[in-house]
Amino acid sequence: MIQKMAGHINNPLRKRNVIIPRYIAYGIILVIILGMSAHLIVFGTDWKRMSSINEVFETLFSFFPNLKFIPEIAGPLFETTLMAFWGTLLAVILSIPISYLAATTTTPSMLITFPLGRAFIVLSRSTHEIIFALIFVVALGLGPLPGILALACRSVGFMSKTTAEAIEACNQGAIEAIKSTGARKLVQFFFAVVPQVFPIFLGNAIFQFDINIRRAAILGMVGAGGIGLHFSEQMKAYNYDNAGACVFAVVILVILGEVISNRIRTKLIAG
Amino acid sequence: MVLLKISNLKKSFQGNEIALRDVSLTIENQEVIALLGLSGSGKSTLLRCINRLTEPDSGSIKLENLEITNLNKRELRKVRAKMGMIFQEFNLVNRLTVLENVLSGTLGVTSLWRAVTRAFPPNDIFRALELCERVGISSQVEKRADQLSGGQRQRVGIARALMQNPTLLLVDEPTSSLDPKIGREVMTLMCEVARERDIPLLFSVHDISLAKDFSQRIIGLKEGEKIFDKKTSSLDDKSLEQIYKIESGNSLLTSESVN
Numbered sequence: 130m131i132q133k134m135a136g137h138i139n140n141p142l143r144k145r146n147v148i149i150p151r152y153i154a155y156g157i158i159l160v161i162i163l164g165m166s167a168h169l170i171v172f173g174t175d176w177k178r179m180s181s182i183n184e185v186f187e188t189l190f191s192f193f194p195n196l197k198f199i200p201e202i203a204g205p206l207f208e209t210t211l212m213a214f215w216g217t218l219l220a221v222i223l224s225i226p227i228s229y230l231a232a233t234t235t236t237p238s239m240l241i242t243f244p245l246g247r248a249f250i251v252l253s254r255s256t257h258e259i260i261f262a263l264i265f266v267v268a269l270g271l272g273p274l275p276g277i278l279a280l281a282c283r284s285v286g287f288m289s290k291t292t293a294e295a296i297e298a299c300n301q302g303a304i305e306a307i308k309s310t311g312a313r314k315l316v317q318f319f320f321a322v323v324p325q326v327f328p329i330f331l332g333n334a335i336f337q338f339d340i341n342i343r344r345a346a347i348l349g350m351v352g353a354g355g356i357g358l359h360f361s362e363q364m365k366a367y368n369y370d371n372a373g374a375c376v377f378a379v380v381i382l383v384i385l386g387e388v389i390s391n392r393i394r395t396k397l398i399a400g
Numbered sequence: 401m402v403l404l405k406i407s408n409l410k411k412s413f414q415g416n417e418i419a420l421r422d423v424s425l426t427i428e429n430q431e432v433i434a435l436l437g438l439s440g441s442g443k444s445t446l447l448r449c450i451n452r453l454t455e456p457d458s459g460s461i462k463l464e465n466l467e468i469t470n471l472n473k474r475e476l477r478k479v480r481a482k483m484g485m486i487f488q489e490f491n492l493v494n495r496l497t498v499l500e501n502v503l504s505g506t507l508g509v510t511s512l513w514r515a516v517t518r519a520f521p522p523n524d525i526f527r528a529l530e531l532c533e534r535v536g537i538s539s540q541v542e543k544r545a546d547q548l549s550g551g552q553r554q555r556v557g558i559a560r561a562l563m564q565n566p567t568l569l570l571v572d573e574p575t576s577s578l579d580p581k582i583g584r585e586v587m588t589l590m591c592e593v594a595r596e597r598d599i600p601l602l603f604s605v606h607d608i609s610l611a612k613d614f615s616q617r618i619i620g621l622k623e624g625e626k627i628f629d630k631k632t633s634s635l636d637d638k639s640l641e642q643i644y645k646i647e648s649g650n651s652l653l654t655s656e657s658v659n
Contacts, residue, residue, distance in 0.1 A: 306491035311481030311508025319516045324495040
C-alpha cells in the first residue's frame with residue numbers, strides 16, 4: 130500500500146518501525162563484541178612480562194631470514210611440494226566416487242548413499258589437517274606419508290562438495306537425452322555429466338594443490354614430513370633467523386604455486 | 401501390425417494435478433502424427449510416458465506387442481534404444497563434439513569402456529558420418545556442439561535419434577526454440593528422414609499451421625484427455641476450438657488467434 134503523507138511518500142524500504150529497532154540491535158551487538166574483545170586482549174595479555182617497545186621490535190627483527198640457510202632446506206621444500214601434490218591427487222581420485230554419492234542427481238539412494246557421501250564431506254571439512262596428521266603420525270609413524278594422507282583427508286571434502294554441486298548444476302536435459310537412448314546410469318554419468326563437470330573439477334583440483342602447499346608447510350611440526358619439521362627445530366634452538374628463512378622460503382613457494390596454478394586455471398576456463 | 405498401442409494411460413503428478421486421463425491410441429504404420437493442445441494439456445507427459453522418462457500411473461503401453469510399463473531396468477533400456485527422442489532444447493552435451501553427440505545415440509548398446517574411451521565400432525562411426533551428411537552438418541562434425549546455431553543443433557539432435565536405428569520417433573516441441581523459417585526446415589527434414597526409414601513420427605507442437613502442414617493425423621489433447629484423433633484433413637475450426645477452449649469457458653480463443 131502506498132501512503133501519501135503531506136507531500137512526501139513514506140519509503141516502504143525504510144519503515145520507521147522496522148529500521149529503528151534494527152539499528153538499536155546493531156548497536157547492542159557492537160557493544161557486546163567490543164566488551165568481549167577488551168576482556169580478551171586488554172585483560173588477557175601478560176603486560177608485565179612484555180618488555181619495552183624497543184625490545185619487542187628487536188625480537189621481531191631477529192626473525193629476519195638468514196638466506197644462507199635456504200640451500201639447507203631445499204630438500205625439505207621439495208618434499209613439501211611433493212606431499213602437496215600426492216595429497217591433492219589422492220583427494221581428487223577419492224572425490225570422484227564421493228561426489229557421485231553426494232550429488233542429489235546421481236546418488237543411487239537418497240536414504241543410504243546420499244547421507245554417506247555427505248558424511249564423508251562434513252567429516253573431512255570440519256577436521257583440521259593438523260588433527261588428521263597427528264592421527265596418521267600415531268598410526269603410521271613419522272615421515273611424509275602420514276602428511277600426504279592428512280592432506281588427502283583434508284582436501285577430499287572440498288573437492289567432493291564442489292564437484293557434487295557442479296554435478297547438480299549440470300544441464301539435466303542432456304543427461305535425459307542420453308538416458309532416452311537406453312544408456313545405463315554409469316554411461317550417462319561418463320558421457321553426459323563428466324564432460325560438463327570436468328573443467329570445474331580440474332580448476333578446483335589445481336586450487337586445492339595451491340592450498341595444500343600451504344598446509345603441507347606446517348605438517349612437519351607434528352612430525353608429518355616437509356619443511357615444518359625444520360622450522361620447529363630452528364625455533365626450539367632459538368635460531369630465529371633460520372626459522373625466518375623457513376617462513377621466507379615457504380612464502381616464495383606459495384607465491385610460485387599461486388602464480389602457476391592461476392595461469393593454468395585461466396587457460397582452462399578460456400579453453 | 402500394430403507398432404504402438406497405448407490403452408487407458410493415466411498419470412498425475414504430486415499435488416493431484418492430473419496430466420493424463422485414460423489416453424488410448426494406436427500407431428500402425430508410417431505416418432506423421434501431431435499432438436496438439438494447450439500448454440499443460442499433457443502432450444509432453446504423453447511422449448515421455450512412452451519411453452518411460454516419466455512413469456505412468458496405470459494403463460498399458462505396447463511397442464511391437466511388448467508391454468513396456470512393467471519392464472525391469474535392463475529390458476527398459478533395450479526398449480528405449482528402439483525409440484529415438486528429439487527435444488525442444490536439443491539437449492546436446494555442449495562440451496562434446498557434434499560427432500560425439502551423434503554417436504551418443506548408440507550408447508544404449510555400447511559398453512561403458514567403449515563409451516569412455518570413445519572406442520566406437522568403425523561401422524557406427526561410418527554411420528554417424530553418413531547421418532551428419534544426411535542432416536546437413538557434415539562440415540561441422542569436429543566442432544563443439546555449443547558452437548552451432550539452434551537449427552544446426554536440432555539437426556544434431558535428429559542425427560542422434562536416427563543413430564539409434566529407431567522404430568519410432570518421439571519429438572517434443574522440436575521447433576519452439578527456433579525461428580519460424582528454421583523451424584519449418586527442421587520439420588521438413590524430420591518428416592523426410594522418417595519417411596525414408598518408414599518409421600512413424602509423433603510430435604507435439606503449439607503451432608497449428610505446422611501441425612496442418614506436416615502431419616497426416618492429429619491427436620488433440622485437452623487437460624489430459626484425448627478429444628480428437630483424426631486425419632489432418634478433417635480438422636476443422638470447430639474441433640480446433642474444442643482443443644483450445646479453456647474449461648471455464650469465458651476465455652475462448654478466436655480462430656484468428658489460433659491460426
